[in-house]
Amino acid sequence: MSDRQSYITIENLSFYRGERAVFKDLSVSFPRGKVTAIVGPSGTGKTTLLKLIGGQLTPESGTIIVDGNDLQQLSRTAMLELRRESMGMLFQSGALFTDLNVFENVAFPVRTHTDLPESLIRHLVLMKLEAVGLRGTRDLMPAELSGGMARRIALARSIVMDPDLVMYDEPFTGLDPVSLGMIVKLIKSLNEALGLTSLLVTHDIEESCSIADYLCVLSGGKVLAFGEPQELLNSENAEVRQFLRGEPDGPMPFHYPAADYRQDLLQGVD
Amino acid sequence: MLTQLQVLGQKGVRIIESIGRATVLLLNSILWGGPGSAGFKDLVKQIYSVGVQSLVIIIVAGFFVGMVLGLQGYSILVDFGSETALGIMVSLTLLRELGPVVTALLFAGRAGSSLTAEIGLMKATEQLAAMEMMGVDPLKRVITPRLWAGIISMPILAILFSLVGIWGGAFVAIDLVGIDEGAYWGNMQGAVEFYNDVVKGIIKSIVFGVVVTWIAVYQGYSAIPTSEGIGKATTQTVVISSLAVLGLDFVLTAMMLGGL
Numbered sequence: 001m002s003d004r005q006s007y008i009t010i011e012n013l014s015f016y017r018g019e020r021a022v023f024k025d026l027s028v029s030f031p032r033g034k035v036t037a038i039v040g041p042s043g044t045g046k047t048t049l050l051k052l053i054g055g056q057l058t059p060e061s062g063t064i065i066v067d068g069n070d071l072q073q074l075s076r077t078a079m080l081e082l083r084r085e086s087m088g089m090l091f092q093s094g095a096l097f098t099d100l101n102v103f104e105n106v107a108f109p110v111r112t113h114t115d116l117p118e119s120l121i122r123h124l125v126l127m128k129l130e131a132v133g134l135r136g137t138r139d140l141m142p143a144e145l146s147g148g149m150a151r152r153i154a155l156a157r158s159i160v161m162d163p164d165l166v167m168y169d170e171p172f173t174g175l176d177p178v179s180l181g182m183i184v185k186l187i188k189s190l191n192e193a194l195g196l197t198s199l200l201v202t203h204d205i206e207e208s209c210s211i212a213d214y215l216c217v218l219s220g221g222k223v224l225a226f227g228e229p230q231e232l233l234n235s236e237n238a239e240v241r242q243f244l245r246g247e248p249d250g251p252m253p254f255h256y257p258a259a260d261y262r263q264d265l266l267q268g269v270d
Numbered sequence: 271m272l273t274q275l276q277v278l279g280q281k282g283v284r285i286i287e288s289i290g291r292a293t294v295l296l297l298n299s300i301l302w303g304g305p306g307s308a309g310f311k312d313l314v315k316q317i318y319s320v321g322v323q324s325l326v327i328i329i330v331a332g333f334f335v336g337m338v339l340g341l342q343g344y345s346i347l348v349d350f351g352s353e354t355a356l357g358i359m360v361s362l363t364l365l366r367e368l369g370p371v372v373t374a375l376l377f378a379g380r381a382g383s384s385l386t387a388e389i390g391l392m393k394a395t396e397q398l399a400a401m402e403m404m405g406v407d408p409l410k411r412v413i414t415p416r417l418w419a420g421i422i423s424m425p426i427l428a429i430l431f432s433l434v435g436i437w438g439g440a441f442v443a444i445d446l447v448g449i450d451e452g453a454y455w456g457n458m459q460g461a462v463e464f465y466n467d468v469v470k471g472i473i474k475s476i477v478f479g480v481v482v483t484w485i486a487v488y489q490g491y492s493a494i495p496t497s498e499g500i501g502k503a504t505t506q507t508v509v510i511s512s513l514a515v516l517g518l519d520f521v522l523t524a525m526m527l528g529g530l
Binding site: 051054056076077080081082083084085087088089091092093095096097098108109112113154158161 | 411
């Protein structure tokens with residue numbers, strides 16, 4: 001994939017948590033203007049990958065290039081600048097500021113980075129809140145929201161500055177079916193209308209297949225497969241097929257690495 | 271033996287490492303400005319939460335400490351027939367020592383611990399990470415106003431503590447044990463020097479303000495983002511800053527009295 005087509009290029013990335021290698025020589029690139037869903041078993045480093053792309057974690061080796069910027073070469077200020085201009089991220093927990101109400105939470109990036117008049121800020125915020133269906137909650141505090149609602153507010157906040165890249169960490173968890181349908185539609189329409197590059201970390205294969213242009217299957221710190229959803233669903237690779245279809249039997253490991261089960265039981269108490 | 275040495279060395283390295291980190295944090299957050307920096311409004315909000323909300327504990331404690339000083343001082347001085355010097359004793363003790371020190375200890379428990387817990391929880395709930403992802407430097411946005419609020423509030427609180435303490439002493443001296451009002455205030459006025467007693471006490475409390483708030487924000491910012499980690503960081507804020515205040519008090523006193 002050439003640089004013009006790919007928004008993010010990762011080469012030979014290695015990242016360790018203590019002694020354990022989360023990624024070893026990972027190379028992958030994510031195309032510009034498309035929705036790419038990153039799927040894979042729990043604990044395989046999907047969220048870590050988003051944090052590496054956002055520059056919140058520093059890899060041991062390898063390069064991460066976001067929109068032509070090599071993250072390792074950027075100063076702290078330049079990194080903040082890049083995030084401000086082109087990145088938005090939806091955190092798993094929502095990460096709303098607990099001392100601000102819903103309206104102020106969504107308005108926070110706009111107020112901080114621009115000198116727009118109050119009337120315009122109000123319009124912007126209300127438009128984003130309307131898009132996630134929560135305009136009526138503008139005066140509530142984050143503690144008064146349910147988990148799913150907090151995440152929708154956080155989604156509104158992450159897109160309020162119209163970034164080029166939005167990273168969604170588990171956007172579908174804890175949503176009721178109607179909200180789920182709306183958020184799926186919203187992510188897709190944002191992508192189409194504004195030409196955003198979207199990265200979606202999710203466990204929801206069915207939903208992600210419906211909106212993602214590409215699927216990236218991560219497992220064991222490697223990219224197991226990268227391609228269009230339909231293509232991967234019919235993949236030759238048994239592990240990929242097993243994961244995407246959610247079959248209990250197959251080569252994909254279910255257990256976290258451990259000593260032999262029988263021996264472990266027979267060994268008794270240390 | 272070797273492993274014990276290793277453990278000792280490791281601990282030493284860790285302490286030096288955290289002093290280094292804390293210094294970097296201080297240098298990066300002491301100045302205003304930068305992307306998404308906090309404004310004057312944030313400073314006022316923080317002064318309210320660390321300073322104004324500490325007023326009750328400072329005033330009540332100051333009054334009682336002053337009353338106790340009055341009683342104890344009277345019982346000592348009366349034996350020498352110099353109970354009219356009670357005003358001098360109460361005021362000098364408070365202005366030079368107890369005002370800055372007790373205020374700093376109370377401040378560490380009341381405001382320092384809450385700063386640590388607040389920042390630690392912001393970290394645990396990914397609010398600081400979210401800020402970073404919006405291109406806002408959490409050091410400038412969250413740490414700077416809190417740091418300055420502590421530095422500004424501490425000397426004011428210490429002055430109030432001494433003031434209320436002197437009143438407490440006067441209440442005991444004049445109303446309870448019956449020392450002449452003119453003697454209490456007059457002797458005090460004659461003995462207290464503005465630079466040597468008042469200003470030096472204020473300098474102490476400014477130093478304590480920097481140290482206690484610095485320890486509190488550093489502990490919060492570097493806390494392990496779990497409930498256990500935040501609990502531990504909060505305790506450490508109180509323990510480390512109390513010890514630092516007492517240790518620094520000796521050094522500052524020695525320097526100011528010219529003993530070192």
